[in-house]
Amino acid sequence: MKNYTDIKDFYNLFEAVQKAEIFDDQKTMVDAIPLFTIAEIEKRYSNEKNKPDFDLKSFVLRNFSMEQISERADDIVENKIPIKEHIEKLWNQLARTAYENKGTLLQLPKPYIVPGGRFIEFFYWDSYFVMLGLQVSGNVEMMKNIVENCSYLIMNYGFVPNASRSYFLSRSQPPYFSLMLDLIYENTNDEKIYSQYFETLEKEYEFWMSGVEDLENGKAVKRVLKTNDGDILNRYYDDENLPRPESYLIDVKDSENSQNSEFYRNVRAACESGWDFSSRWFEDGENIGTIYTLELAQVDVNCLLWHLEKTLAKSAHINRKFDLEEKYQSLSNQRKSNIEKYFWDKESKIYRDFNFIKNKQTQSEHIASLYPLFLKISSKQQAKEIAQTISEKFLYSGGLVTTTKETGQQWDLPNAWAPNQWIGYTAMKNYGFEDLAEQIKYNWSKNVERVYNNTGKLMEKYNAVDVKSIAGGGEYPNQDGFGWTNGVYLKMNN
Structure with a gap:
């Protein structure tokens, strides 16, 4: 009950x-x-x-x-101290415990870090980027707490919800759990982290692959789809087709401009991606009324699931389950082939999402193209071509933008978000493009430092194009705190 x-x-x-x-x-x-x-x-x-x-x-x-409705920004402003010192103080300020369910807030067994501002619960993919900073701070215990909380949610609910609220129990976020284990391993050099969470990894994988057994070509069930050629890919999804409770009136009003009977589910599916919202999800590239997230197999989630399959193979090997090792290795090999087949655009030298309904790639140019480089799936030639595209189209004086299109949506140009800076920085280093990696780091870090020096705050997102302004767009004001910015800044500038 x-x-x-x-x-x-x-x-x-x-x-x-x-x-x-x-x-x-x-x-x-x-x-x-x-x-x-x-x-x-x-x-x-x-x-x-x-x-x-x-x-x-x-x-x-x-x-x-209405207690603790938001993390008061005024409480955490400390001008005139170095930015790294400020971030170290923020870890305690942003730490929370929830040992029992309280309203819509779900119980978790361990303390955790919240993003800040209006976000005062445990968020899934945010927590990976928070862990990068905790790693630099030497707080391995909190890193392990985050992993344990994710495992608890997976074992109790079948997946990690978008965040630890009951109204998020219909969707997840980009599946970063297996990458979290890699971070723990970097600190401990102990392979037990993989064998310990084998069952958890399998359960999360089952969530993303639910329904795959009965799929027909050209059809999708929940988060898994089969292309016309019979290949398996994944997509973002949500179990409910209702207005989001946390943005109820916004969704109701937006739905009036849409003919789509699954408008709400498409909106929620975009939220599962973490990119709420972006022209990436709009069929006309402009208006949320044309949102078609459910028609797409997305490059980022498929790369993350490739990593999950590889981690399952590794974990199975450590546990001496060699038949399962072979199974997951085979699945990861097939997915790697599918990523190449469906997402790589030879002409424009970028990875794109794939519309499995229309059997063609989408037009949106977006920074999720970096995931195959971030996870070392790309060839050296592809990486070289992507690096050039990133340098020419995505890198501005304040960091990497999310798309090449400006719509007023917060996951579009001109905004720069911490996770994408880390993914871009790591992607370039993975393939030896050190100068470009350093430029990404420098441009974004200087932007973060400028805003901090002017305001005493670290923000949720930044304007990469007009570095004299604060980033905007989206359904709510730019939040400060801010978990993943703190984490990525510390890790990049360690």
């Missing part, structure tokens, strides 16, 4: 609150903590809502606690 708050259990009240916009941020209501049982609150709402003097906001504040 679930013992966390489920938005569906008080949907009438929830919907009324979101539509009335009584809070500036739609995430406020979904993160509120009920002071009484949901049944009791629902009964009160039913009895009071039609009274002439009924005040919805007052009712909510009487029945829910």
